Amino acid sequence: MELGVRLRFQKFEDPEANPEALPDGIDSDExxxxxxxxxxxxxxxxxxxxxxxxxxxxxxxxIPVPGESPETRKKHVAKVIGVYxxxxxxxxxxxxxxxxxxxxxxxxxxxxxxxxxxxxxxxVIGNISMAGKVKLLDLKFPEKYVEGFKGPKFGIxxxxxxxxxxxxxxxxxxxxxxTGFPAELGAELAYETARGGVDIVKDDELLGNVAFNTVEERxxxxxxxxxxxxxxxxxxxLYAINISDDLPDVLENAEKAIELGANxxxxxxxxxxxxxxxxxAEDPSINVPIMAHMDxxxxxxxxxxxxxxxHLVLGKLPxxxxxxxxxxxxxxxxxxxxxxxxxxxxKAHRYPFYKIKPIFPMPSGGITPSMVPKLMNxxxxxxxxxxxxxxxxxxxxxxxxxxxYRAAIDAVLKGYTDLKKYAEENSIEELxxxxxx
Amino acid sequence: MELGVRLRFQKFEDPEANPEALPDGIDSDExxxxxxxxxxxxxxxxxxxxxxxxxxxxxxxxIPVPGESPETRKKHVAKVIGVYxxxxxxxxxxxxxxxxxxxxxxxxxxxxxxxxxxxxxxxVIGNISMAGKVKLLDLKFPEKYVEGFKGPKFGIxxxxxxxxxxxxxxxxxxxxxxTGFPAELGAELAYETARGGVDIVKDDELLGNVAFNTVEERxxxxxxxxxxxxxxxxxxxLYAINISDDLPDVLENAEKAIELGANxxxxxxxxxxxxxxxxxAEDPSINVPIMAHMDxxxxxxxxxxxxxxxHLVLGKLPxxxxxxxxxxxxxxxxxxxxxxxxxxxxKAHRYPFYKIKPIFPMPSGGITPSMVPKLMNxxxxxxxxxxxxxxxxxxxxxxxxxxxYRAAIDAVLKGYTDLKKYAEENSIEELxxxxxx
Numbered sequence: 001m002e003l004g005v006r007l008r009f010q011k012f013e014d015p016e017a018n019p020e021a022l023p024d025g026i027d028s029d030e031x032x033x034x035x036x037x038x039x040x041x042x043x044x045x046x047x048x049x050x051x052x053x054x055x056x057x058x059x060x061x062x063i064p065v066p067g068e069s070p071e072t073r074k075k076h077v078a079k080v081i082g083v084y085x086x087x088x089x090x091x092x093x094x095x096x097x098x099x100x101x102x103x104x105x106x107x108x109x110x111x112x113x114x115x116x117x118x119x120x121x122x123x124v125i126g127n128i129s130m131a132g133k134v135k136l137l138d139l140k141f142p143e144k145y146v147e148g149f150k151g152p153k154f155g156i157x158x159x160x161x162x163x164x165x166x167x168x169x170x171x172x173x174x175x176x177x178x179t180g181f182p183a184e185l186g187a188e189l190a191y192e193t194a195r196g197g198v199d200i201v202k203d204d205e206l207l208g209n210v211a212f213n214t215v216e217e218r219x220x221x222x223x224x225x226x227x228x229x230x231x232x233x234x235x236x237x238l239y240a241i242n243i244s245d246d247l248p249d250v251l252e253n254a255e256k257a258i259e260l261g262a263n264x265x266x267x268x269x270x271x272x273x274x275x276x277x278x279x280x281a282e283d284p285s286i287n288v289p290i291m292a293h294m295d296x297x298x299x300x301x302x303x304x305x306x307x308x309x310x311h312l313v314l315g316k317l318p319x320x321x322x323x324x325x326x327x328x329x330x331x332x333x334x335x336x337x338x339x340x341x342x343x344x345x346x347k348a349h350r351y352p353f354y355k356i357k358p359i360f361p362m363p364s365g366g367i368t369p370s371m372v373p374k375l376m377n378x379x380x381x382x383x384x385x386x387x388x389x390x391x392x393x394x395x396x397x398x399x400x401x402x403x404x405y406r407a408a409i410d411a412v413l414k415g416y417t418d419l420k421k422y423a424e425e426n427s428i429e430e431l432x433x434x435x436x437x
Numbered sequence: 438m439e440l441g442v443r444l445r446f447q448k449f450e451d452p453e454a455n456p457e458a459l460p461d462g463i464d465s466d467e468x469x470x471x472x473x474x475x476x477x478x479x480x481x482x483x484x485x486x487x488x489x490x491x492x493x494x495x496x497x498x499x500i501p502v503p504g505e506s507p508e509t510r511k512k513h514v515a516k517v518i519g520v521y522x523x524x525x526x527x528x529x530x531x532x533x534x535x536x537x538x539x540x541x542x543x544x545x546x547x548x549x550x551x552x553x554x555x556x557x558x559x560x561v562i563g564n565i566s567m568a569g570k571v572k573l574l575d576l577k578f579p580e581k582y583v584e585g586f587k588g589p590k591f592g593i594x595x596x597x598x599x600x601x602x603x604x605x606x607x608x609x610x611x612x613x614x615x616t617g618f619p620a621e622l623g624a625e626l627a628y629e630t631a632r633g634g635v636d637i638v639k640d641d642e643l644l645g646n647v648a649f650n651t652v653e654e655r656x657x658x659x660x661x662x663x664x665x666x667x668x669x670x671x672x673x674x675l676y677a678i679n680i681s682d683d684l685p686d687v688l689e690n691a692e693k694a695i696e697l698g699a700n701x702x703x704x705x706x707x708x709x710x711x712x713x714x715x716x717x718a719e720d721p722s723i724n725v726p727i728m729a730h731m732d733x734x735x736x737x738x739x740x741x742x743x744x745x746x747x748h749l750v751l752g753k754l755p756x757x758x759x760x761x762x763x764x765x766x767x768x769x770x771x772x773x774x775x776x777x778x779x780x781x782x783x784k785a786h787r788y789p790f791y792k793i794k795p796i797f798p799m800p801s802g803g804i805t806p807s808m809v810p811k812l813m814n815x816x817x818x819x820x821x822x823x824x825x826x827x828x829x830x831x832x833x834x835x836x837x838x839x840x841x842y843r844a845a846i847d848a849v850l851k852g853y854t855d856l857k858k859y860a861e862e863n864s865i866e867e868l869x870x871x872x873x874x
Contacts, residue, residue: 057643058615058616059614073614073617114646117683118705118708119708122642122643122645122708126643126732128735129734129739179549180546180549208556245555246553246554246715247712271556273711273712278683294567295558295566299566299743299744302743305739305740306735306736307740335564336569337567
């Protein structure tokens with residue numbers, strides 16, 4: 001039952017999907033290239049399995065049928081373009097090897113999918129997600145696929161322009177506690193943290209449009225609090241209000257928030273679905289940046305053997321769908337995440353991607369001021385430093401907590417590697433105290 | 438980096454979330470009970486980790502903050518109600534045990550979440566999906582959570598009433614090839630398969646609203662074909678048209694399809710997102726059954742260590758969201774799926790669930806007529822037999838293919854265990870030929 005694809009399908013032959021039948025140069029303007037990790041028992045023929053995958057996820061089924069003409073197949077079938085074993089056995093397979101590992105690449109015709117995220121998932125990791133040890137590792141898109149998306153409205157440059165901050169990482173604070181408090185309390189905390197120097201205040205992902213703290217109340221009270229803080233500090237602040245909800249409520253929450261003056265939206269895009277993020281980002285009336293939250297991402301990426309790699313689910317795909325900032329796990333805090341994957345996700349946010357704007361990575365989860373040098377050493381200045389409890393738990397209150405993070409950022413920009421030294425030399429009490437947390 | 442939850446969080450104490458502080462009887466009217474598999478290195482204290490999970494996914498963060506009052510916490514914090522090791526070490530942990538396995542149960546206050554699927558996912562498997570070896574195994578809901586949903590409009594009884602079929606499994610056919618053909622060809626196949634005795638014709642999940650075969654063309658042509666077949670056979674047929682798409686297109690496709698006379702909708706609910714399925718099901722103008730397709734489900738359930746169990750993602754949750762029929766993997770066909778899990782999913786479709794109607798399981802993937810006895814032996818008559826290539830590849834064409842499946846169903850209803858014997862005794866050529874496939 002665990003064999004991934006049954007042996008009986010090996011009888012199925014398809015010259016169009018067969019690597020031997022393909023020219024070297026697949027037309028990269030017409031195909032979406034998906035790369036998979038796969039593992040199967042040594043008895044299986046990997047070339048046949050790859051071919052079956054390609055056919056199953058495009059024109060075919062497990063048995064040839066009359067409606068499938070050679071023309072149909074040639075145009076619409078997905079094509080195997082690479083089958084690579086790791087390591088590459090050529091002579092014999094050692095007895096101790098029971099399962100063999102592969103990287104398999106399949107080219108999916110753009111025309112089957114269109115510029116859609118829903119149909120992309122169905123094609124590239126739909127039914128084959130259930131085939132056993134299959135993990136989607138990468139997606140490369142033709143320009144016309146990406147042309148069908150509007151992408152983020154703001155991106156790094158646009159968000160920096162709104163805030164007037166061009167030469168340092170941004171500082172974010174998530175209001176804590178996460179949920180279970182009235183809007184008044186949250187607004188007080190937002191005021192404190194904003195006046196302390198936070199650039200973006202955000203709701204926790206767990207706080208939705210709940211009876212004890214509605215979107216309407218929150219946006220009104222927090223925006224007032226932030227305006228007051230802005231006057232005091234002489235800087236601007238965004239407030240990312242969590243509008244996550246089922247449909248159509250999520251769209252109504254967004255509309256209401258914008259009407260009431262919200263200047264940033266937070267959406268739990270995996271819990272709501274990629275199409276929700278996209279429709280918000282592509283709606284011309286949503287004229288504010290969108291922050292996309294990572295919750296549920298582990299369902300996709302945690303298994304080494306199945307699901308979808310993190311740089312897609314937390315990087316390239318939310319960027320394509322239109323997020324301006326993506327909250328994702330930092331390897332230094334409370335989430336277990338490898339540093340190399342964390343860097344790959346940030347690359348996916350910022351690397352050239354046709355006309356799609358680069359966006360902010362926001363590594364998150366238990367970030368303390370002492371982690372700021374590491375964050376900036378790995379990601380540079382184009383990131384959002386996410387601080388939650390690390391700000392609210394400061395012994396002198398949230399404003400002092402925010403100042404501690406801003407001081408940590410300044411220290412790194414000034415070339416200090418030792419935050420304690422910087423704090424002491426410049427007598428920055430808030431940072432000295434924060435380093436003890 | 439793989440330790441799931443870091444040791445440094447063990448300092449965090451919370452009497453409200455602590456199992457020792459809880460009464461035995463948690464108020465089951467107020468809490469959603471989530472059950473998890475977890476595994477962590479033997480050095481970890483499982484009671485503390487469970488407590489941290491409960492706090493992290495409700496009110497708290499990794500460090501106490503001033504805004505979190507005792508009242509807030511008491512009302513809104515999630516509560517650990519069970520921590521069970523397998524096996525249950527009491528004296529000492531053997532040296533060879535490096536990681537320990539647990540079942541952990543946490544009660545989430547309904548009030549934090551509301552009757553929402555998006556916020557449910559964020560709470561019960563949001564950030565903790567990234568915590569390492571954590572898999573969501575079960576969800577038990579209070580009645581008021583479920584009362585907030587309308588559920589399926591038709592369910593088993595409603596779909597049977599439309600079709601006038603009360604005493605046998607339904608027969609479904611997915612049109613093959615999957616994609617890459619014009620609506621005319623599909624309509625011809627739909628006519629053939631419907632007149633052969635198929636109750637529900639469906640699109641393949643891979644066929645969306647594409648330029649070479651639009652929803653508009655398909656619904657018009659297929660419904661004509663089906664009407665013609667219905668007259669001929671004296672039975673009714675549903676056509677589940679795939680309206681899956683990004684937003685708002687998926688809703689517009691549905692509306693258009695209904696206007697043009699569609700009598701059933703197909704939605705790739707995991708690729709589109711649960712909220713899309715729900716909003717379609719709860720829309721009073723969508724007055725036809727909804728078939729929910731399984732693609733992408735493996736992302737959730739395939740890993741034994743992470744994600745979400747199949748009976749939730751393919752069973753209880755799409756039923757709650759309003760699917761009337763759920764397509765899911767059969768263990769006898771091409772998907773690797775355990776028979777016990779396959780039965781649990783069907784139970785989740787049909788077991789009592791407050792006011793939510795029981796719905797049809799539709800085990801799918803490489804189903805041949807010879808598998809029909811097994812399907813009916815395990816699931817009874819309240820299922821949809823899904824036949825794709827097995828119908829279209831019949832040597833005498835799709836109508837004969839459909840008749841073969843109907844004959845297989847009849848044979849089982851008449852008490853035959855040997856289909857070949859039944860086919861030969863009753864000279865049913867179509868079935869005899871189909872058994873050779």
